[in-house]
């Protein structure tokens with residue numbers, strides 16, 4: 001693709017609006033920026049589109065959204081026929097999210113596909129629920145999830161409410177790639193399609209049904225009835241979609257002592273009160289901590305813009321704030337749920353986690369005779385398994401989770417659901433409070449009971465075209481090196497998922513497993529310009545010992561990466 005030619009085309013064609021052209025004129029003297037924006041079409045990956053908002057073929061804007069949607073429409077028509085297709089679209093509070101939602105609906109309508117849209121922001125888990133509830137052919141969420149404010153994106157859901165699988169994504173990608181001319185995608189006005197009933201704005205009935213489905217997932221009614229009212233919770237939606245569903249669910253279940261960070265309830269696309277709207281970043285909780293100091297909260301929770309990830313801060317015995325990471329929260333959920341099933345665990349029960357998620361949850365599950373299935377990173381793989389079990393009745397799904405703060409309890413949704421996770425976390429916290437301990441102590445008790453597991457994630461951000469090359473160089477270097485020469489002397493096994501192993505689809509992930517079962521895994525992020533390195537260590541003695549093992553692996557790999 002000749003970036004100069006594309007740039008001129010966008011500047012000269014009548015199809016592109018004046019806002020787009022003004023933006024493009026403003027970069028006319030910046031060759032590098034022109035190249036970054038036009039050297040390729042923004043890739044529609046396995047989960048959909050994600051990229052920086054802006055004018056250009058390699059950016060998220062109404063034209064790249066239209067193109068992706070036009071490809072999706074072709075896929076829908078070819079796969080499900082031309083009649084009776086409908087989709088539901090949700091969006092978060094990001095810059096242009098509503099506009100992109102409407103653009104998606106307009107292209108759908110032009111192709112004879114009806115869209116349901118919400119009157120305002122809605123969360124990703126609600127969209128996942130709504131696809132099945134409204135019996136839609138597919139679903140779309142306009143969001144870049146937890147990415148910085150400069151980003152937006154387009155996630156696609158299948159009729160089961162799960163993120164599309166690789167095969168479907170490949171078919172959609174082929175349709176999108178066959179659209180060479182952006183200006184061939186014509187649309188009429190939003191009002192015209194509304195009149196034709198090709199776009200319909202939903203009332204609150206989907207919200208009510210979703211909230212009811214979440215409330216059904218309470219593990220132990222008795223605990224919630226007795227202790228919910230005593231738990232002091234501080235919550236921040238970090239300007240995103242979590243506010244309505246989470247405050248409603250908690251309130252309706254009796255968690256009345258809920259304080260919300262007022263400034264972060266504003267649907268601000270700039271996420272002005274935080275650096276980065278990701279609950280993995282501890283600084284997003286600064287305001288919540290201040291509020292917690294005032295109200296004396298037991299726990300602090302935060303959700304990302306589309307409400308599919310959760311962050312949790314708890315207090316230790318001394319009253320100091322401690323962050324629980326995604327692996328720890330997931331493991332505690334596994335423990336609490338299985339303990340509270342009071343021996344009524346179906347013999348074919350499973351939990352599902354990913355290959356880069358800590359083994360603590362699996363260890364707990366095994367103590368209860370529950371199988372653990374490992375998938376590749378991406379909740380879509382967990383969703384796929386749930387669909388499979390629904391058809392075959394072969395397994396009973398208990399919960400699924402990833403290290404990256406995504407959890408699903410129940411099968412009302414097929415993507416990670418922060419709303420149900422908030423409810424279960426509060427239930428666990430209420431249980432702990434009734435026993436006179438904090439969740440933090442419950443975590444340490446879990447180590448004592450089930451094993452000392454440490455884990456860590458290191459993400460290295462490397463942006464742009466050069467970043468893509470550098471990440472590929474790191475992966476190639478590690479693949480081709482002699483493990484002894486790069487310091488992995490006690491290596492047991494290298495798993496290269498690129499070859500499609502363990503019954504999993506091929507994926508660019510390398511996992512080094514040591515003789516004592518400590519491991520590290522490395523993969524390029526599929527959603528951000530990052531390479532991610534995951535570490536897991538186990539000790540029979542203490543958490544300090546497993547931390548020591550982990551730090552030694554960390555230092556070794558970081559030295560290697562820095563030398564590449």
Ligand SMILES: O=P(O)(O)OC[C@H]1O[C@H](O)[C@H](O)[C@@H](O)[C@@H]1O
Pocket residue numbers: 047145377378379380402404406524525526527528532
């Ligand atoms: O590829 P990464 O940046 O690690 O992101 C991985 C994440 O991508 C999306 O958010 C998926 O919905 C998650 O299920 C997955 O964990």
